[in-house]
Amino acid sequence: MALAKRFKQLDHFSLETTGAYNLLPFNFHKLTAEKYFCANLVGEHLFLTQQELKKLVGGTLPTSSDTYLELKSKHFLYGLDSDAAIDLLALKFRTKHHRIAQFTALHIFVVTLRCDYTCQYCQVSRRMEDEGDFDMSHESAEASLEMLFLSPAKSVKIEFQGGEPLLNFELIKFIVETALAKNISHQKNLEFVVTTNLSMLDEDVLDFCEVHGIYLSTSLDGPKDLHNRNRPKASRNGYETTVAGIRRIQERIGPDKISALMTTTAASIEMPREIIDTYVELKFHSIFLRPLSPYGFAIKTKQAAKYNSERWLEFFKEGLDYIIELNQAGYFLVEQYTRIILRKLLTAENPGYVDLQSPAGIGISVIVYNYDGDVYASDEARMLKEMGDEKFRLGNVHNDTYEQIFSADSLLEGLEETLVESVPMCSECGYQTLCGSDPVYHYATQGDVVGKKPLSFFCNKNMGVITHILNLLQEPKTRKTLESWI
Amino acid sequence: MVIATDKRHLEFEIDEAVYSMECIKKSCYALMAIGNSEISTLTNHQILVKMAILQEVNQSDAEIRQLLFDELLDYSLRESISKQTEGVRNVILANAFSRSRLIG
Numbered sequence: 001m002a003l004a005k006r007f008k009q010l011d012h013f014s015l016e017t018t019g020a021y022n023l024l025p026f027n028f029h030k031l032t033a034e035k036y037f038c039a040n041l042v043g044e045h046l047f048l049t050q051q052e053l054k055k056l057v058g059g060t061l062p063t064s065s066d067t068y069l070e071l072k073s074k075h076f077l078y079g080l081d082s083d084a085a086i087d088l089l090a091l092k093f094r095t096k097h098h099r100i101a102q103f104t105a106l107h108i109f110v111v112t113l114r115c116d117y118t119c120q121y122c123q124v125s126r127r128m129e130d131e132g133d134f135d136m137s138h139e140s141a142e143a144s145l146e147m148l149f150l151s152p153a154k155s156v157k158i159e160f161q162g163g164e165p166l167l168n169f170e171l172i173k174f175i176v177e178t179a180l181a182k183n184i185s186h187q188k189n190l191e192f193v194v195t196t197n198l199s200m201l202d203e204d205v206l207d208f209c210e211v212h213g214i215y216l217s218t219s220l221d222g223p224k225d226l227h228n229r230n231r232p233k234a235s236r237n238g239y240e241t242t243v244a245g246i247r248r249i250q251e252r253i254g255p256d257k258i259s260a261l262m263t264t265t266a267a268s269i270e271m272p273r274e275i276i277d278t279y280v281e282l283k284f285h286s287i288f289l290r291p292l293s294p295y296g297f298a299i300k301t302k303q304a305a306k307y308n309s310e311r312w313l314e315f316f317k318e319g320l321d322y323i324i325e326l327n328q329a330g331y332f333l334v335e336q337y338t339r340i341i342l343r344k345l346l347t348a349e350n351p352g353y354v355d356l357q358s359p360a361g362i363g364i365s366v367i368v369y370n371y372d373g374d375v376y377a378s379d380e381a382r383m384l385k386e387m388g389d390e391k392f393r394l395g396n397v398h399n400d401t402y403e404q405i406f407s408a409d410s411l412l413e414g415l416e417e418t419l420v421e422s423v424p425m426c427s428e429c430g431y432q433t434l435c436g437s438d439p440v441y442h443y444a445t446q447g448d449v450v451g452k453k454p455l456s457f458f459c460n461k462n463m464g465v466i467t468h469i470l471n472l473l474q475e476p477k478t479r480k481t482l483e484s485w486i
Numbered sequence: 487m488v489i490a491t492d493k494r495h496l497e498f499e500i501d502e503a504v505y506s507m508e509c510i511k512k513s514c515y516a517l518m519a520i521g522n523s524e525i526s527t528l529t530n531h532q533i534l535v536k537m538a539i540l541q542e543v544n545q546s547d548a549e550i551r552q553l554l555f556d557e558l559l560d561y562s563l564r565e566s567i568s569k570q571t572e573g574v575r576n577v578i579l580a581n582a583f584s585r586s587r588l589i590g
Contacts, residue, residue, distance in 0.1 A: 025571040025578070030560060041578065057566045086574060090581030097582070424515055428564045454518040 020063050021077045024089060028053065029430025029467075036430070037470055042092040043344065043433035044074040092348075099350055100359065104151045106366040108159045108379055109144060109175060111136045112168040113371055117197055117238065119231045135168050136371040141175050143397035144369035149182055150402040151367075155189040161379070166200035169208075176212055193217055198245030199233070210253045218242060220260035220282070222268060222275035230265050246282055260284060264291050264315060266306035272319035280331060288336035289319050291461065294445055295383035309460035317468055324472070327481045334485045341469055342486050344434045354378065356436035356462075358420040362392065363411045373397045375405050377414065380440040392440055414439040414449050425453040431466050494539040496521070496547055498554060502531040505558045509565055510535065513557035519543075520550060 026040040028048075036053050039045040048056065048067070055061040056077070061068050063079070071077050075092075078085035113134035148156065158179060160172050176192055183190050192214040209216060220242055221230045227239040249258040260282075262268070262275060272289070279287045291312045307315075323335050340353045354361030362377035369375055373396045376382040381392030394400075394408040405411075418437040420426035429435070441458050442451030453459040473479045500510055507525075510533055514523035521537040528534050539550065 022574065023567060023570045025575045026567065027564070028560075030556070041575075053563065057563050057570075086577055087581065090578045093578060094582040424512070428512070428561070428568075452515075452518055454516060 020059070021061075021068070021072075021079050022083075023057070023077050024075055024085060026076050027428055027430045027432055031467060031470065038076065039430055039433050040074065040076055041089060041433075042075075042096050044076075045345070046070055046074060046076075095348070096350060099352060100364060102153050103364040104367045105153045105155060105352060106157050106159060106354070107144075107148045107151075108161050108366065108368040109136065109141065109165075110161050110163070110368065110370045110382065111141075111165045111171045111175070113163040114167045115163040115197075116167070116199055117164070117231055117233050134163065134371055136171055136369075137373075138171065138174060140369070140371070140373040140397060141171055142178065143373065144375075145175065145179055145182060147369070147375070147397055147402050147405070148179070149186050149188070153188070155191070157191045157193060159193045159195060161195045164197055164200065165194055166196050166205060169200070169205060173208060176208075176214070180212070191215070197231070197233075197238070197242065198249075199238070199241050201245045201248065206248070206252050209249075209257070214257075216249055216258045218246065218258065218260050219263070220246070220278065221262050221265070222271060222278050226267055226271065226275070227278075229267055230263070243282065250283065255283065259286065261288050262290060263293075264289065264307075264312060269307055269311060269315045272315050273322050276319060276322055276326070276333070280326065280333065285332050286334040286336055286339075287323070289316050290337070291457070293380060293383070294441075294457075295380060295387060309457045309464065312457075312461060313464040313468075316465060320468070320472075324478055324481050327484070328477070332484075337465065338469055338482070339485045341434055341466060342482055345469070346483065346486060353436075355438050355441075355458075356434070358418075358426075358432075358435075358437045359415045360418050360437040360439050362414055362440060363394070363406060364415070367394075369397060375400075377411050378440055380444070384440065384444055389444075391443060414443075418442075418449050423450050423453075425459075431463065434466050435462050494541075494543075496537045496539065496550060498535040498537070498551070499528065500533045500535060500558070502527075502533050505533075505562055506565060507533060509558055509561040512561045513554055516557050516561075517550075517553060520545070520553065 024040060026038055028036045028038040031037050031047075034049050036048050036050065037045060038048055038053070052061065052067055056067075056071065061071070068077075072079065072085075075085050075089045148158070158175065160175075162168075165172060172194065179190060179192075192212060193216070194209070194214060195217045198216070198218050208214070219231060221227045224239040227242065228237065231238050233241070246258055246260065260279065262279075268275060276287060320335055320338060323333050326333050340351050340356060343349055343351045344356070350357075352361075352365055354365045357365060362381065366378050367375060368377075368379055368382050370382050370385075374382075374385070375394045375397060376385060377392040377394055384391060385393055392410050392414065394411055395405040417423075418439045420429070420432050420435065420437050423437070426432060426435070426437070438458050439449035442456060443449045445457070446452060446455070451458070469482070473482060505513075507527075510525060514525060514535060514537070517523070517537075519540070520543050521539040524536040524538075526534050526536075535554070537550070537554075543550075545553070
């Protein structure tokens with residue numbers, strides 16, 4: 001019987017049987033001349049020698065060998081006796097991708113572009129403190145909240161960004177209270193975060209954050225000289241203000257309510273240990289070793305071009321080794337990027353980190369409501385806009401519907417064209433399930449949402465980081481430490 | 487086989503019976519940070535790769551040749567896996583997304 005046109009013909013699904021077993025889809029990455037990391041469709045993985053890999057693909061791997069049994073149990077192949085592995089793999093694949101239907105989890109409100117700092121690497125092209133035209137209005141905030149509650153996601157995080165968002169604290173209060181009131185009928189799991197430099201922290205802010213369980217996130221680049229050099233503040237000592245704010249929040253609201261992020265500049269890259277020590281002194285238990293993003297003032301001041309991926313990887317490896325050393329000496333400290341990759345590698349969970357997803361995180365994991373009501377596909381997309389490129393502007397909360405915004409060509413094309421399962425190199429990369437796609441980054445750096453991966457900082461960074469983590473996991477004591485981070 | 491080498495231009499003649507055109511293209515793509523490749527077909531199923539090595543690259547000619555043939559071997563294994571698993575991949579993806587409301 002002929003099938004309707006929308007269905008593939010039956011031979012599209014034919015299962016060819018040759019030899020003593022059949023392969024299931026998998027990718028591999030060469031770690032050394034002899035050692036290959038192999039991962040299947042859902043990220044189950046193992047290491048093979050080149051000989052074992054050749055035998056496996058050639059259909060000559062002895063079915064009595066331990067390697068065969070491990071490959072069978074991890075769904076790299078199935079025997080002639082049963083094809084149940086196919087259904088199991090399909091189920092796991094479906095589970096892994098389940099969260100795609102539960103979009104969008106992170107909603108960023110840019111409540112003002114004004115800022116009291118003049119950071120050389122600022123990615124959002126901040127405005128002076130007194131430029132009131134760059135504040136979000138109540139109308140834009142309300143319209144953005146209307147849109148937020150149309151998201152299918154059950155758990156939603158509202159993140160306030162700037163500029164310095166506390167310069168528009170009244171609007172933050174309005175958004176939190178309005179969101180909580182609306183949520184009585186929507187019943188989503190709501191969480192709030194204020195990303196702030198802490199210079200405007202006062203009793204009112206602390207009271208409000210305490211009452212509503214609001215998290216605060218700040219920037220801390222390392223020791224005093226480095227922090228102040230990276231993040232200059234006219235008339236005041238930024239480092240002392242930040243540290244005092246961190247301590248105040250830790251004591252008043254709780255140590256888990258404040259976290260910090262660092263950005264690696266050319267000055268930072270020589271001092272990973274000193275940066276980490278600063279976090280330990282402040283009793284933080286997590287640090288995120290992040291390279292500079294190539295947007296905004298980071299481009300204007302040429303900060304983004306001052307080191308390459310190889311140099312950044314040296315910094316990362318030295319830092320991670322030191323963090324492991326500290327853990328083994330008794331101080332629990334997690335490196336967040338490593339933790340995300342470990343969770344992808346060693347658990348069935350998808351941590352939903354925006355930069356390490358396929359389809360990409362734009363729109364699916366994050367959406368940005370800018371101060372003027374414009375909607376962007378990610379934080380980096382609005383940074384790009386501040387540089388004059390509106391490629392990833394999806395619409396405006398006052399003029400466009402939710403459907404129009406989420407079916408904008410720039411979003412759908414950006415997602416469809418950059419699936420790691422279909423782009424050059426990524427489609428056959430052994431790290432595919434650990435990595436992801438970043439169309440905005442590749443558009444910003446190469447003028448193309450897919451990007452040429454051999455020339456990409458993003459690809460080189462992730463290849464280097466993942467390979468380093470896989471190597472670290474080979475050493476039992478280090479593995480135990482890393483497993484404690486998951 | 488390296489058949490001709492000048493200062494920083496390498497030429498490789500590759501037997502298409504051993505490595506497919508697809509594998510050769512993918513390998514050259516993967517080595518884009520080493521050099522720009524121009525691929526052409528010769529007679530007798532031979533494929534010629536002319537690679538202009540980028541100025542900042544320090545590897546020797548022999549090391550670059552090794553890198554290319556390592557990539558070729560890896561991509562030919564990947565090609566075999568892909569051919570052997572095409573049908574089952576389609577079954578898995580069809581099963582995974584059936585009744586998931588993720589496809590129309």
